[in-house]
Amino acid sequence: MIISVASGKGGTGKTTVATNLAMSIGSNVQFLDCDVEEPNAHLFIHPEFKYSETATTPVPEVDEKKCTLCGKCGEICQFKAIVVIGETVLPFHDLCHSCGGCMEVCPEDAISEKGRELGIIQKGDSNGIEFVHGVLRVGEAMSPPLIRKVRAHTRKDTLTIIDAPPGTSCPVIASMKGADFILLVTEPTPFGLHDLKLAVGAVRILDIPCGLVINRSDIGDDGVKAYAEEEGIPVLMEIPFDRRVAEAYSKGELLVQQMPEWKEKFMELYSQISDMVG
Amino acid sequence: MKELVIISGKGGTGKTSLMAAFAYLADKMVACDADVDASDLHLIMDPEVKKSSSFESGHTAVIVKDRCTECGLCRELCRWNAINEEFVVDPIECEGCGVCVYFCPEKAVDFPLNVSGEWYISDTRFGPMVHARLGIAEENSGKLVTLVRKEGKELAEERGLNLILTDGPPGVGCPVIASIGGASALLIVTEPTLSGKHDMIRVAQLANHFRVPGMICVNKFDLNIEETRAIEEAADEKGLKVLGRIPFDPLFTRAMIQGKTIFEYDGESETCRAVREIWKEVCKIMEIKEIQKS
Numbered sequence: 001m002i003i004s005v006a007s008g009k010g011g012t013g014k015t016t017v018a019t020n021l022a023m024s025i026g027s028n029v030q031f032l033d034c035d036v037e038e039p040n041a042h043l044f045i046h047p048e049f050k051y052s053e054t055a056t057t058p059v060p061e062v063d064e065k066k067c068t069l070c071g072k073c074g075e076i077c078q079f080k081a082i083v084v085i086g087e088t089v090l091p092f093h094d095l096c097h098s099c100g101g102c103m104e105v106c107p108e109d110a111i112s113e114k115g116r117e118l119g120i121i122q123k124g125d126s127n128g129i130e131f132v133h134g135v136l137r138v139g140e141a142m143s144p145p146l147i148r149k150v151r152a153h154t155r156k157d158t159l160t161i162i163d164a165p166p167g168t169s170c171p172v173i174a175s176m177k178g179a180d181f182i183l184l185v186t187e188p189t190p191f192g193l194h195d196l197k198l199a200v201g202a203v204r205i206l207d208i209p210c211g212l213v214i215n216r217s218d219i220g221d222d223g224v225k226a227y228a229e230e231e232g233i234p235v236l237m238e239i240p241f242d243r244r245v246a247e248a249y250s251k252g253e254l255l256v257q258q259m260p261e262w263k264e265k266f267m268e269l270y271s272q273i274s275d276m277v278g
Numbered sequence: 279m280k281e282l283v284i285i286s287g288k289g290g291t292g293k294t295s296l297m298a299a300f301a302y303l304a305d306k307m308v309a310c311d312a313d314v315d316a317s318d319l320h321l322i323m324d325p326e327v328k329k330s331s332s333f334e335s336g337h338t339a340v341i342v343k344d345r346c347t348e349c350g351l352c353r354e355l356c357r358w359n360a361i362n363e364e365f366v367v368d369p370i371e372c373e374g375c376g377v378c379v380y381f382c383p384e385k386a387v388d389f390p391l392n393v394s395g396e397w398y399i400s401d402t403r404f405g406p407m408v409h410a411r412l413g414i415a416e417e418n419s420g421k422l423v424t425l426v427r428k429e430g431k432e433l434a435e436e437r438g439l440n441l442i443l444t445d446g447p448p449g450v451g452c453p454v455i456a457s458i459g460g461a462s463a464l465l466i467v468t469e470p471t472l473s474g475k476h477d478m479i480r481v482a483q484l485a486n487h488f489r490v491p492g493m494i495c496v497n498k499f500d501l502n503i504e505e506t507r508a509i510e511e512a513a514d515e516k517g518l519k520v521l522g523r524i525p526f527d528p529l530f531t532r533a534m535i536q537g538k539t540i541f542e543y544d545g546e547s548e549t550c551r552a553v554r555e556i557w558k559e560v561c562k563i564m565e566i567k568e569i570q571k572s
Contacts, residue, residue: 008316010289010448015473037449038287038480040473078337078376099357099375138483141420141452166289166448167315170417173370190534191294195316201414205370219528221535243501246526250471250502 001277002160004179006203008195010166012187013215013239018163019044020255021183024266026128028158033133034147034175035165036119043252047124047131055134055149056115057142059096060103062089066110073102073111094141118146123153130155147174168198176202180277182210183236188220193227200231209276213269216241234276237269279434280462280564281427281442283312283490287477289448291469292497295530295540296553297445298322301404302539303557305567308437309402310430310444311409312423312457314395319445322537325400325407333395333410333425335418336374339367345386352378352387370415395422399433406433420456423447427457441566450484458490463564466494466518470505478509482516492518493563495556499523521559524552 005018019041022031033041060073060082067089074083081095082102091102093116103111119136134150136143143165151174154160164175176182182203186196196212203210212228217238228235239245239255248258256263282300286293297319301309311319339360341352346365353361356378360371367378367387379387394417397410408430410422430442446457458464464485468478478494485492494513499506510520525548533543541550560566 009318010286010316012290037451037454038473038477040288040476043472043476076376076380078374097373097375099373099377100355101375101377101380104355104377105380136451138450138480139455139487141455143449143451167419168414169315169412169419169453170415171451173415177370189531190321190537191318194318194321198316198414205415219531246498246501250469250474250505252472 001181001274002154002162002179003181003183003273004162004164004176005183005185006164006172006176006199007166007185008168008199009186009192012185012192014185015040015044015163016215016249016255017183017185017213018161020262021266021270022129022161023127023254024256024263025159025270029128030130030155030158030160031132032150032153032160033163034150035163036134036136036143036146036150037165039133039135041163042131042133044254045126045129045131047126047129049122049124051123053121055118055121055146057098057118057145058100058113059093059098059116060091060111061114062091063110063112066108068108070107072105072107076101076105098145118142121150143171144174147171168202172202173206176206176208179208181273182208183213183273184210185213185215186224187216188214188222188224190223192220193223196224197227200233211236211273211276213237213239215239236272237265279431279440279442280566281444282463282465282560282564283444283446283458283461284465284467285446285454285457285481286448286467287450287481288468288474291467291474292530293467294318294322294445295534296467296497297443298539299541299553300443300557302541303554304441304443306439307405307441307443308430308434308439309405309407310426310442311407312426312444312453313447314410314412314422314426315419315447315453317409317411320409322534322539323402323404323407324537325398325402325409327398327400329399331397332393333397333422334391335394335421336392337376337389338369338372338374338392339376339378340388340390341365341367342386342388345384347384349383351381351383355381394418397422397426397429399429405439406437408433420452423453423456450480454484458485458488461490464490464492465560466492467497468494468509469498470496470502470509472505475505475509475512479512479516482513482518486516493521493560494518495521495524497524498526500525519563522552522556524556525549
């Protein structure tokens with residue numbers, strides 16, 4: 001089973017929920033941090049990284065000796081990532097989406113591919129959790145290819161928990177697609193509600209069952225609950241604001257370590273999700 | 279003309295609330311919401327839309343059944359596995375690269391332009407605002423951000439306004455890169471947590487990479503004083519100007535619920551005093567003529 005934890009708005013507690021859920025279950029769990037722009041889950045799970053690889057995406061390399069400057073590569077490229085200017089052909093690797101079109105279209109076989117570094121993928125273990133995350137290279141614009149590479153580490157024989165990035169565009173979709181359940185985390189504020197609606201829109205497009213965790217549930221207003229009821233989204237857990245929780249979070253401590261009574265609640269959350277997935 | 283872009287790395291540190299507070303304090307400005315993916319600034323700014331335009335960007339492949347002979351070349355060439363066995367393109371997976379369109383021997387693949395969002399020019403009680411709404415599950419957020427900022431600049435020129443305040447997205451990827459290129463300065467709003475610090479360092483590296491001068495302030499500083507100090511030290515090492523600290527204060531949420539800036543909710547609070555001091559510093563560093571509202 002794959003559970004993807006998402007939110008729309010940033011800073012609502014995705015990582016808190018995902019890490020505490022994983023730690024509460026404790027064995028036969030795989031954790032994929034797909035928030036590759038700002039991966040934080042390792043700060044709470046403390047895996048000992050034993051494996052690291054550089055993730056790349058293919059970009060064109062032109063053999064100038066073979067190139068006749070026919071311009072077909074520039075014609076097919078939708079991303080303006082390769083152009084013929086005067087007597088040279090210029091690839092712009094940062095703009096390349098790695099579709100392979102230029103290589104395919106080149107009549108002279110002058111284009112081959114090399115890798116552009118997307119970032120790194122690290123893997124390690126901690127307390128029975130198999131942990132994988134991607135770290136986007138600073139300056140790299142495209143996170144979805146790296147997210148897909150992190151997800152390629154998904155094991156079929158175990159529970160996989162995905163920590164998704166905030167928002168609702170392509171990186172979020174790349175982190176939710178193919179999941180069995182989306183656990184949405186929000187806060188009961190106008191910002192939280194507005195972005196939750198967008199996240200639910202994305203979940204509906206993908207047609208995946210979802211449930212809601214309301215974090216800092218006693219700060220804010222009733223808008224989120226009213227909306228959840230209207231939309232038929234079950235509220236699976238509420239985490240009231242507690243300054244001790246916020247302070248523990250700031251130090252990289254888990255809720256279930258600070259207040260062990262939460263472990264049972266997260267186990268209950270997991271069993272509710274299992275029932276809903278069936 | 280000066281443009282201040284407010285970013286954070288980590289989400290939920292208070293970018294948008296602070297941005298709205300600055301819009302209140304600034305004498306004259308144009309507001310840009312560059313968080314097109316999950317924009318919230320309008321919930322406080324309450325814009326009255328004057329002009330709305332659709333954002334067209336990129337194409338999506340559509341296979342026309344009547345012309346398709348199911349030869350399978352498109353499926354072979356597509357690197358996104360966006361075409362299923364029934365030769366239907368999944369628009370979510372389609373990258374819009376056009377490879378299938380180009381190579382289809384039957385010319386059976388249409389390639390219509392996407393309408394992937396909307397953008398608006400609005401009036402607010404603080405001045406004009408440019409904002410946008412990217413369609414759910416859409417790509418090209420970077421392009422929409424670039425468009426919003428370009429329109430913001432044109433609007434500022436048109437109306438003789440010298441300052442643009444831009445609310446940026448979280449992260450360090452495509453929309454953030456599009457938000458900071460060519461900005462006069464960045465203000466990184468962070469929080470005193472391990473995550474806040476980790477993400478602030480990455481976004482500071484990005485600022486460095488694109489050579490945009492950066493400033494920083496720590497929101498909710500009293501949640502962890504030790505971490506606040508560590509962040510300020512790390513920021514200083516990275517060449518960021520440390521502007522000040524904002525206390526943890528439910529005022530932000532209360533004001534947001536009423537659709538107000540913190541100054542409109544309780545301008546006399548200690549938090550407002552702290553934000554005012556930070557704004558003064560911003561004005562000094564960016565050489566903005568500072569005429570503060572009382």
